Amino acid sequence: MTTDQILSDYITFGDDIHDDAAPSGPIEKRWDERKFSAKLVNPANRRKLSVIIVGSGLAGASAAATLGEAGYHVKNFCYQDSPRRAHSIAAQGGINAAKNYRNDGDSIYRLFYDTVKGGDFRSRESNVYRLAQVSVNIIDQCVAQGVPFAREYGGLLDNRSFGGVQVSRTFYARGQTGQQLLIGAYQALERQIGLGTVEMNTRHEMLEIIMVDGRARGVVVRDMITGEIETHTADAVVLATGGYGNVFFLSTNAMGCNVTATWRAHRKGAYFANPCYTQIxxxxxxxxxxxxxxxxxxxxxxxxxxxxxxxxxxxxxxxxxxxxxxxxxxxxxxxxxxxxxxxxxxxxxxxxxxxxxxxxxxxxxxxxxxxxxxxxxxxxxxxxxxxxxxxxxxxxxxxxxxxxxxxxxxxxxxxxYTMGGLWVDYDLQSNLTGLFVAGEANFSDHGANRLGASALMQGLADGYFVLPYTIANYLADGPFEKIDDSHPAVVEARQAVEERVQTLLSIDGKRTVDSFHKELGHIMWDYCGMERTEEGLVKAIQLIRDLKAEFWSNVKVTGVNEELNQTLERAGRVADFFELGELMCIDALNRRESCGGHFRAESQTEDGEALRHDDEFAYVAAWEFGGDKPVLHKEPLEYEYVEMKARSYK
Amino acid sequence: MKITVRIWRQKGPEAKGTMVPYELDDVSEHMSFLEMLDVLNERLTLEGEEPVAFDSDCREGICGMCGVVINGIAHGPEVTTTCQLHMRTFNDGDTIDIEPWRAGAFPVVKDLVVDRGAFDRIIAAGGYITAPTGSAPEANNLPVPKIDADHAFEAATCIGCGACVAACPNGSAMLFTAAKITHLGLLPQGQPERESRVLNMVEQMDAEGFGSCTNIGECTAACPKGIPLDVISQLNRDLMGALAKPGSA
Amino acid sequence: MASTQLTKKRVPASRSTVAMKYAMAVSGLIMVGYLILHMYGNLKVFGGQEAFDAYAHHLRTFGEPMLPYEGLLWIVRVALLASVLVHAWAAITLWRRNKAAAGYSGGKRYHSSKGATGVQRSYASFTLRWGGVIILVFIVYHLLHLTANVISPGGASDSPYQRTVNGFEIWWVVLSYTIAVLAVGLHLWHGIWSALTTLGQNRSKTRLASRLTPLAWFVSAVITIGFLLPPWAILLGITG
CATH class of the missing domain: 3.90.700.10 (Succinate dehydrogenase/fumarate reductase flavoprotein, catalytic domain)
Structure with missing residues (x-):
């Protein structure tokens, strides 16, 4: 079979898409322009507007705290016992910011340039430039909160160089920068919880999104202590649920990290972008x-x-x-x-x-x-x-x-780390109206490869400085029509979750959830890991499909829904990982080039280096859910400021 | 190695619990303690028994989610988190007792899982610096002497695991609370709220039902992050200062 | 259900457990100060009957005529009584609270029999509560014996010196006294360290590394030995 025939077996080709939210004009003016054109919400009206935020890591906690401070009614959810446990906490190295405190020639433009180049020219210039711009505000904000960054004897902030760049722009707190930044955001969040503007729901896992009249209006969550399936509605929904590295079973992610929140949104229509970009x-x-x-x-x-x-x-x-x-x-x-x-x-x-x-x-x-x-x-x-x-x-x-x-x-x-995630526009809004995605959960800023010390920067940029503006622009049209629990869309979403839970509990097969997860991990690592080939990916897709079928007929989930049931939690997550794994392989199959974290053995130089094909693949692959044949929408990438070049480290 | 574990099993918050023995024949010394429990749980699942519920997330010693009492000692015999404890610490033929954190303010949810929401509420009561997003001044406008920054950092490394409470014979949360008061109180940014912070946090700590500190020092000895005991004296000094201010209490 | 919200009722920090510990520390240190003065008086026994009785008399006439006879003594007595009451009240209140806070289940906190002595606890820290009760019982007995002259093992006398010598020539009086003084010693060993730490004086990372630990050990050792010297010297016939 030719490659084209193979591709047509797995892919439905859809229309191109574009990011309509980003203003044009000089790149350094775009964010100012967007902030100015965004609609504002009168402070008195804010408490009538509600936002659901799923996840309490750097992006989720900072967004929840900031929106709470602004006066919106915020509901925050996390699966851990406390928002302080989110896996942002494990980041060691540091956080980049274009402060140029070292007087070594750093600038917003250089951070922008390094990030676009580091991302192997697969990210959007507008987004990356904004990230570099707000990076300096992040440091100010964190210091004001009491984050104990490393300091010099003179009392000023220390910096180090990190991840192969030639300037020292990385702020750090020993080897625990992620922890200190997260605790800073967590404290700001707890302050809002104490003041009553944010309602915190710990040990709650999001299992479905509620769409009403084309807008994201709520979520279905499971109370992990009582098993109660709850529905929550709001005027907007933010997913800040992290990456999906645990599809490999073994990864540096936390045990609970999962793709369920974003995958459920994807199944309801949200595009999943560049899933094959994984950082090893x-x-x-x-x-x-x-x-x-x-x-x-x-x-x-x-x-x-x-x-x-x-x-x-x-x-x-x-x-x-x-x-x-x-x-x-x-x-x-x-x-x-x-x-x-x-x-x-x-x-x-x-x-x-x-x-x-x-x-x-x-x-x-x-x-x-x-x-x-x-x-x-x-x-x-x-x-x-x-x-x-x-x-x-x-x-x-x-x-x-x-x-x-x-x-x-x-x-x-x-x-x-996974660079892929739900597709968002410049406003961090997915193609589903009212559904915003922040942090590692979106695809936006790192292209095909993330630079060291940039994940913390992006999470906090999204939560503190981007979302609060763009979500206000959306909320300015609200409050939207009130929805109660008997609304057909709510009932349907809840029933879907309940049925899924009951199915998992009733299979009563012979294999444990972890054994499936490990086997999936091996498939992903062998065929969709550091090196990918057409043959291997085709094989992997079939293996995953077979394994998924076996899972739904042979998994053993003990216990009942109405209690703390960690096996049930894991089963639901692994079920979604199968589908994601399949999409990752299809995305990798489609991208017949090597770039950043994606290496196709067929596309390398004589020396074995990654070989990009900018003429064919300089686009974001945004996938629409389509069962066995997902729909590919391409968002072409244009580079006005940074010239596309091949990397060389010889 | 052959290991016998005796684990606290408790169906739910209201249920009565008991220690249940399980034998494990094939434990590798390279396993982490929690991986040993994973292996047990795989077996229990296949036997149709309910696996042991326990909390863990990052499994690299930083998130603070894991934590059980092992042979009567919070996080076990080595000064580290439970997830970073390895089976090589134990010997072939050992019997290991595993129990949940025990404290009035940490009710058992199931088996080895407890509710540590009280810690969050102590932070919500005052464990922060009020700095609304966007209001921050330029970071380097506020130099912090390195010695203060380092000491604050030491206190800030707390992971909120709760081992201090589990190890304290009085179920006191002083080390946790004092670590936050020290972290924020040593920094210039933390000064405006220094008094209200200690008053509010101490009040909330008491309201949660934690015990009082008898300065025994077991908290520091059990702390996987080595939060120093002097933070407790710092809290004591700060509270005295705050109470001495007219109109404070 | 929202899982983390501040709904619990709070009492002001001025009545918090920490404030109660201040009261306990201050009252305890007042009593330590008294013990040192008391010990100084006791050691006068080695100076003979005249010196000892004169000292006892001097305490009663101190400050006259500004103060009435026994005026200073009564001031000290009232202060001591208040300290004892505050100390005991705080101890009992906190003890009951701490028992609940430790979260017992079926009569035990941890069911494992291992690790019951903790990681680095001092033996003294285990003795504080029952030691305190023993000391309290002893104080009553001690006041009835040597202060109020109500019970008089070995024979009553108007001379404080004679009463002391009479009592301490009996082995079981010395034994009971010794047990009580050792209880005091253990109580102070942890108590002095704890009081100073509660009052914010510890600057060290661990209890064992603190300079307050040897200080507490030294003061409690001096007091213990200082109180044990007279009775044993009397019993063994070295003095008296």
Whole structure:
């Protein structure tokens, strides 16, 4: 079969779409222009307007706090026991902002430029420019809230360079920047909860969206303690529910991270954009056994001083210290002499995979490469290494039980972040009227690859500084007609959820939810992971479909709905992951180029580097739900300010 | 390794609980403690028994969601979160007792899951700096001496897991509350609300039914983030100062 | 149902558990100060009957004629009584509250028999509540014996010195006294540290690292030894 025939088996080709919300004109004026043209809501009217926000991470908590402060009536939901647990908390490295405190030539324009280039020219210029603009406000806001950023002896804020950029624009709070930023947003949110403007619903999981007359008007949630299926309605709905990395089962995401909220919206008509763009982080602690539940990331900064190597001989099972220097292959330094161990994430990840595929991997299952600090300790002394990396070494020792000061660490790539998400316009509104999407849950700012320290920036930009303006513009037309629980759309949504829950509970098969999830994860990792091929993706789609069918006839969910039932929660999430996984494979199949986090083996240079096809694929792939044959809508990407170039790290 | 676990099983908030033993034959020392429970739960599910409910999310020691009392000690024998505890800490043939956080203010929801909403309410009562979005001055207009910033940071690393309450023989939330008061009270941004903050947070802490502090120090010893004990003295000083102000109470 | 809203009724911070701990700390420290003065008086026993009785008399006539006979003593007595009452009231109130706060289930907090002694608790911290009760009972007995002259093991006398010597020549009087003083010592070992910390004086990351810990240990050791010297010296015939 030809490629075109294969594609037509899986894809329905729809019309192109465009982002109509972004103003034209000079890029540096667009956000001001949009803010000025946006409609305002009289403060006295705000309390009559209500907003539902699902998720309490950086984007959700900051949006809920800000909209609460503005006087809107906000209902916030999270699946954890407290909004402070959201997985934004786990980000280690830092947050970028174009403050130019270092006087090293940084500017809004440079941050914009770096982000567009880093995203491999698959993001929108307007969105990225706005992100760079508001980045400076984020730092001001967080400092005012008491976020304890690292400081210098003079009392001013410290910065470091991060993720291979040449300016120092990253603000940080030791290795816990995400935690400190989230706690800042959480405290602002709790203040609003205390004041009664935000109603917080913890341990509530969103399972369906309610659409009334073409507008998103509410959600169906399950109270995870009592099992009660509740419906909540409002004038607008915001999804800030994070990424979908857990489709791989093993990832650096939290155990509860899931795609259900966005997937349910997708099934109701919201476009899912670029699902195949996943970021794989090279320096994670490898898998140690099949019981493993999650992967732990270690900061990329380790690559500044550590040297990565594998034995030259495949299948060499000697202890690292018994392998003499001339039998080691420092493959990154060999292949990329000018960048060496500091090549970008995707290149480092893929190189590790190739070494392991060639049988040179180390550790359990041969899935790991050495990250060796012996030279660094000799050069700088153990104390200096300890001062710089001590907390990371401790973390490694805690998890593996090995001492990284005396034997090399083992690392392996792991799924870390998903650039894809629900399609949104410049206002962060999806194609469903009244449904806004913020943070990692949307696709908007990172293109095909996210730069280090940019996820925190985007989450807070969306929540503090973008949504409050754009959602007000939408709410200015409200309040919309009041809906009660007996409205047919509400009843229908609730019934759909109840039926789904009952189905899951009644299958009573022979396999556990986790066994399905793990198998799905293996399929995704093998065929839709670091390297993708047409053949592999076609195979994966079939495997996923078969597995999904088996799931719906053979899964075992114990217990009942009317209690805390963690198996039931997981079953619902895994059910949605099957469908998402299928769409990711179809998206990857469609994108016959390599860009950022998406590498198609068929599209590489002679040296094995990613090869983009700008003439054919410089578009956002926005997928409309269509069962086995989703509908592809292309949003063409135009670059007026940054010239499209190929990356080179040789 | 062969391990016997005795786990607190409790159907629901009102139900009576009891310790139930389970034997695990094939525990790898590389497993994390929670992965050991995952393995048990897989088995229980296949046997048609209800798996053990327990909380966990990030499993990298930062979100604060996990936490059980292991052999009578909050988060177990090593100073870390439950998710970062590994089975290599235990020996072949060990019996391990696993119980939920026990405190009047943390009612058991099911098995090992408790409700820590009281912590959120303490923060909502005053654990913040009022800085509405958009009102912030330029960040570097307010230098903070590094020593204050570092000390504030140390207090700010609290993950809100509740181990301090579970370890405290009095079920006191002083370490949690004091950590936030210290974090915000040491920063110049936190000064305008310093007095109202401590008054409100202490009042809410009491209203939630936490016990009083007898300065035994078990909280700090159990804290996976090493929140220092001196934050409690900081709270005590701040509250004295606030009460001494005319018209404050 | 919204899960996190501030609906619980609050009492003012001036009546909070923390404020109650202030009261307990201050009253406790007043009593520690008294104990040091009391110990100083006791040690006069080594100076012989004259010195001891003169000191006892001097306490009663101190400040005359500005104060009436026993005026200072009564001021001290009232202050001490108030301290004892405040201390005991706070202790009982907080004890009852803490028991509920610890969330017992079926008579136990944790059903595991392991870890019952905690991670770094001092032995003294376990003795505080029952130690306090023992001390309270002893104080009553002690006042009846050596202050009010109501009960008089070994024979009554108008000379305070004689009463003391008479009493401490009996082994069981010394034994009961010793037990009580040891209870006081343990009580102070944790109590002094705790009171100073409650009053905001700890600047260290852990209890064991704090400079207040050796200070509390030292003061309680001095008081314990200082109180035990006279009775044992009398019993063993070294003095008296």
């Amino acid at each position: 982080h090279p320096t994670c602690i490898p898998v140690s056994g099949d019981y493993q539940s999650k992967l732990t990331l270690m900061s990329e900064s380790l690559r500044n001083d550590g040297r990565i190597w594998v034995p030259k001989k495949a299948g060499d099972d000697r202890h690292a210290s018994d392998i003499p220097e001339d039998e080691r292959d420092y493959y990154l330094e060999r292949i990329y002499p000018s960048f060496g161990n500091l090549v970008p994430r995707d290149i480092a990840s893929r190189a590790a995979k190739y070494q392991c595929d060639a049988g040179k991997g180390v550790g359990p299952g041969g899935l790991g490469v050495y990250l060796d600090f012996a030279d660094a300790i000799e050069r700088m002394g153990r104390d200096t290494v300890e001062a710089k990396y001590g907390n990371l070494f401790d973390m490694y020792a805690q998890i593996t039980g090995e001492d990284p000061y005396t034997e090399p660490m083992r690392i392996y790539p792991a799924v870390h």
